[in-house]
Amino acid sequence: xxxxxxxxxxxxxxxxxxxxxxxxxxxxxxxxxxxxxxxxxxxxxxxxxxxxxxxxxxxxxxxxxxxxxxxxxxxxxxxxxxxxxxxxxxxxxxxxxxxxxxxxxxxxxxxxxxxxxxxxxxxxxxxxxxxxxxxxxxxxxxxxxxxxxxxxxxxxxxxxxxxxxxxxxxxxxxxxxxxxxxxxxxxxxxxxxxxxxxxxxxxxxxxxxxxxxxxxxxxxxxxxxxxxxxxxxxxxxxxxxxxxxxxxxxxxxxxxxxxxxxxxxxxxxxxxxxxxxxxxxxxxxxxxxxxxxxxxxxxxxxxxxxxxxxxxxxxxxxxxxxxxxxxxxxxxxxxxxxxxxxxxxxxxxxxxxxxxxxxxxxxxxxxxxxxxxxxxxxxxxxxxxxxxxxxxxxxxxxxxxxxxxxxxxxxxxxxxxxxxxxxxxxxxxxxxxxxxxxxxxxxxxxxxxxxxxxxxxxxxxxxxxxxxxxxxxxxxxxxxxxxxxxxxxxxxxxxxxxxxxxxxxxxxxxxxxxxxxxxxxxxxxxxxxxxxxxxxxxxxxxxxxxxxxxxxxxxxxxxxxxxxxxxxxxxxxxxxxxxxxxxxxxxxxxxxxxxxxxxxxxxxxxxxxxxxxxxxxxxxxxxxxxxxxxxxxxxxxxxxxxxxxxxxxxxxxxxxxxxxxxxxxxxxxxxxxxxxxxxxxxxxxxxxxxxxxxxxxxxxxxxxxxxxxxxxxxxxxxxxxxxxxxxxxxxxxxxxxxxxxxxxxxxxxxxxxxxxxxxxxxxxxxxxxx
Amino acid sequence: xxxxxxxxxxxxxxxxxxxxxxxxxxxxxxxxxxxxxxxxxxxxxxxxxxxxxxxxxxxxxxxxxxxxxxxxxxxxxxxxxxxxxxxxxxxxxxxxxxxxxxxxxxxxxxxxxxxxxxxxxxxxxxxxxxxxxxxxxxxxxxxxxxxxxxxxxxx
Numbered sequence: 050x051x052x053x054x055x056x057x058x059x060x061x062x063x064x065x066x067x068x069x070x071x072x073x074x075x076x077x078x079x080x081x082x083x084x085x086x087x088x089x090x091x092x093x094x095x096x097x098x099x100x101x102x103x104x105x106x107x108x109x110x111x112x113x114x115x116x117x118x119x120x121x122x123x124x125x126x127x128x129x130x131x132x133x134x135x136x137x138x139x140x141x142x143x144x145x146x147x148x149x150x151x152x153x154x155x156x157x158x159x160x161x162x163x164x165x166x167x168x169x170x171x172x173x174x175x176x177x178x179x180x181x182x183x184x185x186x187x188x189x190x191x192x193x194x195x196x197x198x199x200x201x202x203x204x205x206x207x208x209x210x211x212x213x214x215x216x217x218x219x220x221x222x223x224x225x226x227x228x229x230x231x232x233x234x235x236x237x238x239x240x241x242x243x244x245x246x247x248x249x250x251x252x253x254x255x256x257x258x259x260x261x262x263x264x265x266x267x268x269x270x271x272x273x274x275x276x277x278x279x280x281x282x283x284x285x286x287x288x289x290x291x292x293x294x295x296x297x298x299x300x301x302x303x304x305x306x307x308x309x310x311x312x313x314x315x316x317x318x319x320x321x322x323x324x325x326x327x328x329x330x331x332x333x334x335x336x337x338x339x340x341x342x343x344x345x346x347x348x349x350x351x352x353x354x355x356x357x358x359x360x361x362x363x364x365x366x367x368x369x370x371x372x373x374x375x376x377x378x379x380x381x382x383x384x385x386x387x388x389x390x391x392x393x394x395x396x397x398x399x400x401x402x403x404x405x406x407x408x409x410x411x412x413x414x415x416x417x418x419x420x421x422x423x424x425x426x427x428x429x430x431x432x433x434x435x436x437x438x439x440x441x442x443x444x445x446x447x448x449x450x451x452x453x454x455x456x457x458x459x460x461x462x463x464x465x466x467x468x469x470x471x472x473x474x475x476x477x478x479x480x481x482x483x484x485x486x487x488x489x490x491x492x493x494x495x496x497x498x499x500x501x502x503x504x505x506x507x508x509x510x511x512x513x514x515x516x517x518x519x520x521x522x523x524x525x526x527x528x529x530x531x532x533x534x535x536x537x538x539x540x541x542x543x544x545x546x547x548x549x550x551x552x553x554x555x556x557x558x559x560x561x562x563x564x565x566x567x568x569x570x571x572x573x574x575x576x577x578x579x580x581x582x583x584x585x586x587x588x589x590x591x592x593x594x595x596x597x598x599x600x601x602x603x604x605x606x607x608x609x610x611x612x613x614x615x616x617x618x619x620x621x622x623x624x625x626x627x628x629x630x631x632x633x634x635x636x637x638x639x640x641x642x643x644x645x646x647x648x649x650x651x652x653x654x655x656x657x658x659x660x661x662x663x664x665x666x667x668x669x670x671x672x673x674x675x676x677x678x679x680x681x682x683x684x685x686x687x688x689x690x691x692x693x694x695x696x697x698x699x700x701x702x703x704x705x706x707x708x709x710x711x712x713x714x715x716x717x718x719x720x721x722x723x724x725x726x727x728x729x730x731x732x733x734x735x736x737x738x739x740x741x742x743x744x745x746x747x748x749x750x751x752x753x754x755x756x757x758x759x760x761x762x763x764x765x766x767x768x769x770x771x772x773x774x775x776x777x778x779x780x781x782x783x784x785x786x787x788x789x790x791x792x793x794x795x796x797x798x799x800x801x802x803x804x805x806x807x808x809x810x811x812x813x814x815x816x817x818x819x
Numbered sequence: 820x821x822x823x824x825x826x827x828x829x830x831x832x833x834x835x836x837x838x839x840x841x842x843x844x845x846x847x848x849x850x851x852x853x854x855x856x857x858x859x860x861x862x863x864x865x866x867x868x869x870x871x872x873x874x875x876x877x878x879x880x881x882x883x884x885x886x887x888x889x890x891x892x893x894x895x896x897x898x899x900x901x902x903x904x905x906x907x908x909x910x911x912x913x914x915x916x917x918x919x920x921x922x923x924x925x926x927x928x929x930x931x932x933x934x935x936x937x938x939x940x941x942x943x944x945x946x947x948x949x950x951x952x953x954x955x956x957x958x959x960x961x962x963x964x965x966x967x968x969x970x971x972x973x974x
Contacts, residue, residue: 119919120917120918120919120920120921120956121918122918249912249915250915250917252920253911253912253915253917253920254901254904254912255901256917256920256923257895257904257908257911257912257917257920257923257927258895258896258898258899258900258901258904258908259853259854259855259856259894259895259896259897259898259923259924260854260896260900260901261854261920262854263854263857263921265848265857265858266848266852266854268849268852274849299821299838317837317838317841317845317849318845318848318849319837319838319840319841319842319845320838387955388921388955389857389859389865389867389919389921389922389953389954389955389956390857390858390859390867390921391858391859391860391861393858436919437919437921438857438859438867438919438921438922438955439918439919439921439955439956441955467858469861470859470860470861470862470864709915713915713918713958713961714918716957716958716959716960716961717918717956717957717958718957719957720957720959720960721955721956721957723957724957742860742862742864743860743862743864743865743953744864748953748955749957750949750950750951750952750953751926751949751950751952751953751954751959751962751963752946752947752948752949752950752951752952753946753959754946755959755960755963758960
């Protein structure tokens with residue numbers, strides 16, 4: 050019985066990230082779709098220490114993790130963790146990542162949950178601590194010395210007398226045969242020798258010399274090449290496939306049609322590409338798309354699934370009695386993951402088993418998806434993670450794994466599928482478009498008395514999880530239904546405050562039946578979210594909805610502070626209660642040498658190039674890491690071009706496991722956030738997506754004038770370990786938008802801040818001010 | 820359509836039996852098992868597939884292998900080895916200038932081609948050369964530091 054409970058506990062902690070990396074609106078359906086997690090337990094029992102660790106007779110430690118590295122540094126930092134807990138150097142640790150045949154099922158690597166899951170007192174960290182205690186216990190017996198009188202140095206356990214024994218002699222190649230002990234003592238950050246140090250990423254030499262194996266490089270004997278032929282528009286269905294149209298293509302093995310899934314397989318990649326290009330498919334058109342220019346209004350009119358996250362039930366009356374009410378609506382577009390490498394996978398589906406080499410974030414869920422697609426039992430499907438290019442969430446790694454499985458099953462040979470850039474851009478699971486409507490009332494003293502926020506996000510498909518292969522395009526085309534929205538009216542919130550992907554602003558108290566879980570002080574509060582059906586596939590994109598919501602909250606906070614003529618930093622501090630939030634705001638202001646005054650600059654010129662500074666801060670999902678960002682920008686008022694000149698970030702993610710990896714994530718996050726703020730937007734016409742390559746989808750290239758980036762890290766050794774990869778990116782759009790306002794007096798409430806939108810805002814503000 | 824094509828890559832001559840219209844990238848990856856150049860966009864827009872031919876970076880995803888003829892092709896793995904990296908690779912290693920690393924052929928080879936031709940390239944010229952190269956992890960800060968480190972080192 051006990052075992053069952055702790056198993057469930059394990060899976061809950063692993064499974065929690067599904068919730069955390071999805072939108073507020075996804076929470077309930079995912080909980081249902083995932084079902085009781087323990088029905089999906091793998092054969093690798095996480096209760097057993099041997100599922101996590103093995104020590105060979107030469108002292109080498111092999112560790113198994115269900116959290117994998119996409120370039121965000123999880124490989125290096127988990128290796129550090131195991132080395133630290135076992136008191137060995139990192140070159141003695143061999144880390145095996147995400148392989149359904151050997152690693153524990155830790156769900157999906159996402160949602161800034163890898164560090165919380167594996168670095169706190171459970172899972173990988175606790176397993177490594179258990180192993181160290183077990184080895185010391187064995188050494189104590191062997192040496193006849195009490196355990197507390199032994200010391201460990203690089204895998205050698207020694208007594209004061211000088212007698213010693215090596216790990217390899219104690220356990221070498223044998224099973225521990227014990228369970229992971231919840232009471233095994235973790236090494237304290239004050240003792241750390243490997244963790245907490247700026248260990249450079251362990252893959253860098255292989256990457257720089259072109260020898261690193263990506264999933265794109267996987268080659269297996271007998272492998273042939275597949276390409277897919279996607280419908281030109283979401284919802285189009287196959288009317289006819291003219292196989293004769295490709296009969297002349299050399300090397301063609303097969304045209305594969307299953308429901309609306311169409312693909313080709315050929316001996317060589319170029320032949321498959323040619324066949325996919327010339328194959329004549331007649332598609333029955335899907336439904337027309339809503340007009341992009343009216344899309345945000347359209348979203349608000351759709352039937353929605355509502356969630357009331359917090360409601361003090363006095364918002365209307367407080368707004369009526371406020372000395373001034375401010376209102377503003379912010380909108381954010383669909384954006385693409387836009388991975389550098391178009392996605393790729395290799396599958397070998399045979400009669401009784403299948404192997405898939407995949408860059409998925411979710412090997413176990415993908416095992417179940419491939420099982421559903423091929424009809425093989427899940428246990429007969431092995432999914433092996435091989436890194437792809439940076440994914441930033443649910444890119445097309447899952448769908449291309451399905452593509453490869455479908456094609457391989459049809460030809461009984463291993464098939465490698467390379468998606469094209471266009472395949473991926475037209476049908477990936479985009480980051481959600483959002484509308485966020487805000488209103489707030491201030492009292493006579495200029496303090497915010499009431500905050501009312503209503504959000505709309507779009508949803509269709511998403512992470513496939515264990516039971517929804519239709520949540521990505523290949524699964525849907527093959528005949529599986531995607532998750533969609535069931536409209537529902539909100540009920541009053543109960544229990545713990547749910548942060549709802551940062552739909553809850555940092556400045557409200559977050560009180561539910563007297564218990565206040567928010568980070569702010571505003572007691573009159575209401576947050577209502579709506580999820581509506583998306584015409585396109587959607588899915589988690591780095592800081593999903595947290596980024597969109599934070600853009601709206603942090604810009605609105607800025608608007609209010611400008612109205613009451615308060616300094617934006619001081620005004621934030623006035624409404625925050627959470628110490629860690631207060632500390633990052635103070636730290637960033639100090640490091641940036643913050644110019645303490647209200648925005649906008651009162652003497653800014655109306656022409657030429659002007660400069661301004663803006664701030665934004667966030668408690669990621671309420672309590673998973675804290676950051677504040679100051680942006681300094683230049684705005685050329687003639688061309689309406691925005692040029693960030695300097696960013697200063699303060700970040701607190703609890704105990705810092707690897708300061709170099711953390712800085713790398715912050716640097717990349719702020720600049721990726723800048724690209725998303727200034728240019729990135731999915732576009733479409735009445736039938737299809739029109740942003741299909743790097744010319745029609747804007748991204749900042751390497752040749753930009755890179756702004757100065759300064760980082761203040763706040764280390765909290767005693768706190769829980771938090772995620773760190775999605776915190777800084779969450780702030781870029783808001784801080785830049787606030788800096789543009791400071792420089793020009795123009796408020797831009799729509800991402801991205803294209804020169805057209807900046808120009809429009811500039812002319813509006815000139816008109817108003819004169 | 821197939822035919823034996825002779826190709827000199829990283830100092831070695833290879834003969835491959837492929838359609839001469841096949842993009843050079845597919846030959847490097849599928850026939851010669853090279854991991855340096857990568858399929859990014861297939862449209863010569865991102866740089867992930869870059870190789871050096873006659874001192875210039877070339878987007879191998881759009882160059883037919885038949886057009887390469889006798890010109891030597893240098894890929895990222897042709898610069899140096901993990902044991903003995905080229906100076907520019909070493910500069911990138913020292914700066915830890917990457918996240919996922921998928922962009923590195925475009926990044927490193929473009930910078931190398933520029934600085935080989937113009938060792939005193941100004942920051943503007945470096946930016947200009949890198950304006951057609953993407954890094955979607957946005958490791959820009961470290962990448963620019965690594966390029967400058969290499970430039971200083973070769974002066």
